[in-house]
Amino acid sequence: MTALKQSLELGLSLCRTCGLAVSHALLEVDRRCPRCQSRVEHRMPFSTEMTLAWLIAGIVFYIPANLLPVMHTSGLQGEADSTILGGILEFWRSGDWDIALLIFTASIAVPFTKFIAIGLLLLTVRKNSRWQQHQRTALYRIVEFIGYWSMLDVIVVALTSALMQFQVLGTAEPRAGIAFFCAVVVVTMLSALSFDPRLIWDRRA
Amino acid sequence: MSAAPTPPSEGELPTPLVQNRRWIPRLVWAVPIVAAAIGISLLIRNWENAGPRITITFLSGEGVQVGKTLVKYRDVAVGRVSAVDLSADHQTVVVSVDLSKDTSSLLRADTQFWIVRPRIGVGSVSGLDTLLSGVYIGMKTGAATLGERRFVGLENPPALSHGPRGRELQLHAARAGSLAMGAPVYFRQFQVGRVIDENLLPDGSTRVTVFVEAPYDGFVRPVTRFWNASGIDVRLGADGLNVQTESLAAVLAGGVAFDDGPIEALFTAGGTPGEFTLYKSETEAMAPPDGDPRYVRMRFTQALRGLEVGAPVEFVGVNIGSVVAVDLGYDPREKSFPVIVTAKLYPRRMGQAYESLAAQGKTENEETLAAFVGTLVNRGLRAQARSGSLLTGKLYIALDFLPASARVAFNASIRPLELPTVNGTFQELEAGVGRIVKKVNDLPLEQIAADLHTDLKDLHETLSELHSRVLPNAEDTLSALHSTLDSADRTLDVESPLQRGLTETLSETRNTLQAVRELADYVDRHPDALLRGRRPQQMPQGPAGLSTGAALSSDAKP
Numbered sequence: 001m002t003a004l005k006q007s008l009e010l011g012l013s014l015c016r017t018c019g020l021a022v023s024h025a026l027l028e029v030d031r032r033c034p035r036c037q038s039r040v041e042h043r044m045p046f047s048t049e050m051t052l053a054w055l056i057a058g059i060v061f062y063i064p065a066n067l068l069p070v071m072h073t074s075g076l077q078g079e080a081d082s083t084i085l086g087g088i089l090e091f092w093r094s095g096d097w098d099i100a101l102l103i104f105t106a107s108i109a110v111p112f113t114k115f116i117a118i119g120l121l122l123l124t125v126r127k128n129s130r131w132q133q134h135q136r137t138a139l140y141r142i143v144e145f146i147g148y149w150s151m152l153d154v155i156v157v158a159l160t161s162a163l164m165q166f167q168v169l170g171t172a173e174p175r176a177g178i179a180f181f182c183a184v185v186v187v188t189m190l191s192a193l194s195f196d197p198r199l200i201w202d203r204r205a
Numbered sequence: 206m207s208a209a210p211t212p213p214s215e216g217e218l219p220t221p222l223v224q225n226r227r228w229i230p231r232l233v234w235a236v237p238i239v240a241a242a243i244g245i246s247l248l249i250r251n252w253e254n255a256g257p258r259i260t261i262t263f264l265s266g267e268g269v270q271v272g273k274t275l276v277k278y279r280d281v282a283v284g285r286v287s288a289v290d291l292s293a294d295h296q297t298v299v300v301s302v303d304l305s306k307d308t309s310s311l312l313r314a315d316t317q318f319w320i321v322r323p324r325i326g327v328g329s330v331s332g333l334d335t336l337l338s339g340v341y342i343g344m345k346t347g348a349a350t351l352g353e354r355r356f357v358g359l360e361n362p363p364a365l366s367h368g369p370r371g372r373e374l375q376l377h378a379a380r381a382g383s384l385a386m387g388a389p390v391y392f393r394q395f396q397v398g399r400v401i402d403e404n405l406l407p408d409g410s411t412r413v414t415v416f417v418e419a420p421y422d423g424f425v426r427p428v429t430r431f432w433n434a435s436g437i438d439v440r441l442g443a444d445g446l447n448v449q450t451e452s453l454a455a456v457l458a459g460g461v462a463f464d465d466g467p468i469e470a471l472f473t474a475g476g477t478p479g480e481f482t483l484y485k486s487e488t489e490a491m492a493p494p495d496g497d498p499r500y501v502r503m504r505f506t507q508a509l510r511g512l513e514v515g516a517p518v519e520f521v522g523v524n525i526g527s528v529v530a531v532d533l534g535y536d537p538r539e540k541s542f543p544v545i546v547t548a549k550l551y552p553r554r555m556g557q558a559y560e561s562l563a564a565q566g567k568t569e570n571e572e573t574l575a576a577f578v579g580t581l582v583n584r585g586l587r588a589q590a591r592s593g594s595l596l597t598g599k600l601y602i603a604l605d606f607l608p609a610s611a612r613v614a615f616n617a618s619i620r621p622l623e624l625p626t627v628n629g630t631f632q633e634l635e636a637g638v639g640r641i642v643k644k645v646n647d648l649p650l651e652q653i654a655a656d657l658h659t660d661l662k663d664l665h666e667t668l669s670e671l672h673s674r675v676l677p678n679a680e681d682t683l684s685a686l687h688s689t690l691d692s693a694d695r696t697l698d699v700e701s702p703l704q705r706g707l708t709e710t711l712s713e714t715r716n717t718l719q720a721v722r723e724l725a726d727y728v729d730r731h732p733d734a735l736l737r738g739r740r741p742q743q744m745p746q747g748p749a750g751l752s753t754g755a756a757l758s759s760d761a762k763p
Binding site for chain 2: 049050054057058061068080176194
């Protein structure tokens with residue numbers, strides 16, 4: 001794999017919009033793609049920096065998302081604020097282990113996987129590591145793919161509070177926690193988007 | 206990070222382009238900073254909102270749930286149970302509660318906590334909402350020092366959980382009757398408060414604490430009288446049947462009622478404010494002050510069945526006392542058993558008479574009073590047992606002036622005073638009734654019955670004879686009459702031969718009469734015809750009637 005020539009060695013840059021390989025000689029005249037007029041950069045500018053910033057924001061938002069209640073239910077059985085973890089535990093105890101597992105995957109496992117995966121990618125890129133380049137690229141694809149599945153929780157809360165409005169018998173209202181959780185999902189997706197996976201393969205002195 | 210190599214020979218660099226874009230990645234860092242700021246502000250707010258954490262000890266933690274059970278003050282949630290643990294000796298339950306901010310001013314040394322559960326009492330139903338929502342912990346603040354964090358919960362809710370405005374009053378009574386905690390307090394049949402406490406005092410009497418809510422506490426004045434409105438007050442006395450009740454709830458749970466006392470009380474009001482006497486009944490409460498009782502004794506020589514302890518003693522129709530004892534005595538001289546009745550009299554109940562007597566100094570002491578009673582006896586004052594109600598047969602003692610009664614000596618030195626008696630009217634009544642009964646008894650009822658029986662027998666025989674003899678004959682007669690009428694009917698029928706013959710005969714007779722008339726006419730015109738006979742018939746020239754008449758007459762002339 002290392003035998004393959006890198007774009008820098010060939011003096012080529014890829015247009016991110018139309019996929020045209022543009023030679024650096026052309027770019028020196030005009031930094032636009034001769035075909036689609038998009039701006040052509042050899043690598044996404046400030047990719048690692050932006051990824052890191054979004055990642056930190058995501059981790060910070062993740063704390064209130066888990067501590068604050070995401071939903072408030074009231075009804076004949078009294079009133080209750082439920083947090084994400086509390087809800088999972090409740091489902092688990094009442095025997096709905098499948099639902100508990102699903103919510104756990106979507107709300108706890110996936111965000112954590114993303115934090116760790118993006119953190120690992122950033123670290124290795126910064127170190128110019130040659131370690132497991134293929135696996136790391138696969139990891140990036142996975143992170144990109146699973147990103148929006150965390151929105152499951154947000155949708156559950158949105159649907160529940162929209163449907164469960166029976167006045168005295170029972171009402172559900174969203175609480176601040178779900179907004180933070182939504183922010184976590186969005187910010188980590190932005191973080192994954194800001195990362196340029198080609199950096200994994202770059203060989204720099 | 207621009208990797209594009211730039212020729213170093215050139216003096217001017219394309220740096221402005223790069224520097225123009227440098228602020229974007231810097232801006233990205235604002236995102237985690239803002240996120241951190243939001244997180245920190247949340248933390249601070251949470252910490253600020255956190256109120257004091259207290260522990261409450263209960264004997265039982267029935268229904269208390271961690272994270273769900275609320276603490277409510279005046280029905281507003283002010284905290285939530287955060288932990289339920291057993292105490293070290295496993296005898297009690299320690300409930301930890303996180304209270305909300307600004308509640309520390311409610312936490313005083315005598316602040317009370319209790320678990321609210323549904324309670325269904327005779328007089329009231331409370332805490333029904335907890336059937337569905339689960340229990341909650343009630344809270345009532347106190348007035349003692351601040352800063353307490355450990356409390357001992359009440360096992361029963363206090364009578365007044367919300368500390369409404371009003372007045373607490375102490376009522377003293379010999380016995381509490383059927384009053385229960387929470388029993389209603391009525392003012393003119395409006396519920397204005399409730400009984401909140403009952404105590405047995407060291408002297409054996411009871412003290413009932415009642416709470417009268419504002420604004421009704423204004424009705425409680427020094428002249429107010431309280432009485433026990435418990436249950437149904439059924440009294441069967443000489444006055445007949447007397448049923449009194451304040452309300453259905455009071456019937457079941459008991460109750461206290463109050464109202465302004467009698468007019469006399471206005472002038473004698475006094476005593477400790479907030480302390481009242483709890484009377485047994487409304488009549489007792491509303492009675493004017495009785496003053497000290499005087500005891501009198503009466504000796505009756507008749508049986509007094511129906512005279513009970515407590516029966517009224519009336520002086521000229523005014524109730525001035527009651528019978529306190531009915532005893533059987535023995536008179537060795539006459540070897541008789543008189544009934545000795547002791548009664549207590551309240552001279553003050555005589556009202557204005559008492560006042561004028563007091564003005565004359567007759568009531569100063571026992572001696573003057575006894576002397577005065579002596580003069581009354583000389584004027585004919587006698588005690589008499591009378592029937593108060595024929596229905597119940599109860600007796601009462603009447604003190605009346607009977608000038609016709611025999612004079613008796615009055616000994617003013619005996620204590621208690623002994624009043625002379627006469628036999629009661631009810632005995633006379635009894636004798637009268639006895640006489641009537643005797644007369645009824647003497648009637649020859651059996652003889653009358655026997656005579657009546659014989660008479661009835663005779664009547665019966667007569668009737669049966671009538672039935673057996675007269676009735677069959679009558680039947681025969683009737684049927685004969687019927688057949689007679691039948692044949693008469695047949696005879697008179699239009700189609701009967703008699704009828705037809707009669708019709709023909711009549712027609713013949715008419716023709717005959719016509720012929721006779723024509724003959725008479727002819728003779729009138731020709732009188733000679735009688736001698737010569739009829740002339741031969743000429744050519745017909747006269748009217749047709751004539752010729753016809755002639756023809757007829759010739760026919761008719763045989």
